[in-house]
Amino acid sequence: QSALTQPPSASGSPGQSVTISCTGTSSDVGGYNYVSWYQQHPGKAPKLMIYEVSKRPSGVPDRFSGSKSGNTASLTVSGLQAEDEADYYCSSYAGSNNVFGTGTKVTVL
Amino acid sequence: QVQLVQSGAEVKKPGASVKVSCKASGYTFTSYGISWVRQAPGQGLEWMGWISAYNGNTNYAQKLQGRVTMTTDTSTSTAYMELRSLRSDDTAVYYCARVASRYDSSGYLDYWGQGTLVTVSS
Numbered sequence: 001q002s003a004l005t006q007p008p009s010a011s012g013s014p015g016q017s018v019t020i021s022c023t024g025t026s027s028d029v030g031g032y033n034y035v036s037w038y039q040q041h042p043g044k045a046p047k048l049m050i051y052e053v054s055k056r057p058s059g060v061p062d063r064f065s066g067s068k069s070g071n072t073a074s075l076t077v078s079g080l081q082a083e084d085e086a087d088y089y090c091s092s093y094a095g096s097n098n099v100f101g102t103g104t105k106v107t108v109l
Numbered sequence: 110q111v112q113l114v115q116s117g118a119e120v121k122k123p124g125a126s127v128k129v130s131c132k133a134s135g136y137t138f139t140s141y142g143i144s145w146v147r148q149a150p151g152q153g154l155e156w157m158g159w160i161s162a163y164n165g166n167t168n169y170a171q172k173l174q175g176r177v178t179m180t181t182d183t184s185t186s187t188a189y190m191e192l193r194s195l196r197s198d199d200t201a202v203y204y205c206a207r208v209a210s211r212y213d214s215s216g217y218l219d220y221w222g223q224g225t226l227v228t229v230s231s
Contacts, residue, residue: 001171003153036217038154045204045224046146046154051217089154093215096168098144103153 004029004090004101011107012080020104022073022090030071034093037066037075041086049088050075082108111135113205113222120228121195128191129225131205138186139163142208144218145179145190147201157203159214160188168214195229202226 005023012018022029022037029035035053038046048057050066053073063078073092077084085108090101116130131143145157158169160179167179178191188205202224210216 032215034215034217038218040154045221046206046218047221048217048219051209051219057219091154091156091218096214097170098156098159098214100146100154100156 001028001094001097001099004092004099006088006090006101006104008102009105009107011109012077013109014080014082016080017076017078018080018106019074019076020088020090020106022075022092022101024071024073024092024094024099026071028092028094028099029068029073029090031095032093033068035066035068035073036091037064038089038091039084039086040089046089077106080108084108111207111220113207113220115203115205115222115225118226118228120230123196123229123231125195125229126191126193127195127227128189129203129205129227131188131190131222133186133188133207136207138181139183140211142211142214142216143179143181143188144206144208144214145177146204146206146218148204148224149198149201152201155201157190159208161211161213162188163211166213192227195227197229200227200229 037050205222206218207220208216
């Protein structure tokens with residue numbers, strides 16, 4: 001199972017929006033509504049930010065939103081804040097297994 | 110509150126085995142699954158597999174088939190991941206995470222352990 005494709009980096013100024021893409025195939029992203037997104041700060045465990053494509057867990061700011069079209073899922077962070085600077089990973093169910101994206105480093109300028 | 114507490118760091122020689130534990134608390138252990146995810150130094154996340162704490166069913170990543178075994182002890186709400194025939198490229202931080210499904214690995218990973226560093230070196 002190949003990793004899902006994400007851009008290596010993305011950036012924006014405070015208050016701006018940034019969108020991260022996550023491209024897979026019809027066997028993973030395109031085949032199931034089980035895409036989730038995780039935020040990871042250096043030296044810390046990942047944190048769930050979005051699940052089932054567009055749902056937000058309790059406590060995650062509504063600045064974070066998710067969507068999917070075909071084989072590509074997206075995470076949008078609106079109103080960027082300094083604490084949003086982190087690595088972001090998508091993940092998708094793929095039948096009998098799961099696969100993570102390659103990761104995107106978000107920098108707040 | 111939900112907590113997953115993992116065992117401490119390990120140093121192993123190539124060819125050896127390692128067994129990492131993940132003790133759960135704050136929820137009904139058998140109502141969920143546990144996934145294991147690893148992260149090599151400076152690299153991304155890699156899904157290793159999943160076990161249902163409900164019925165013990167497992168799914169393993171194809172590249173680890175034959176080298177990894179995931180088990181649970183429901184009496185102590187603890188999950189275990191054993192990796193055998195260790196190689197230098199198995200050096201990584203290993204995470205356990207609660208899976209929001211007890212029937213398959215489709216669920217999201219909503220709570221994570223703190224991570225366990227496994228170093229493989231001669």
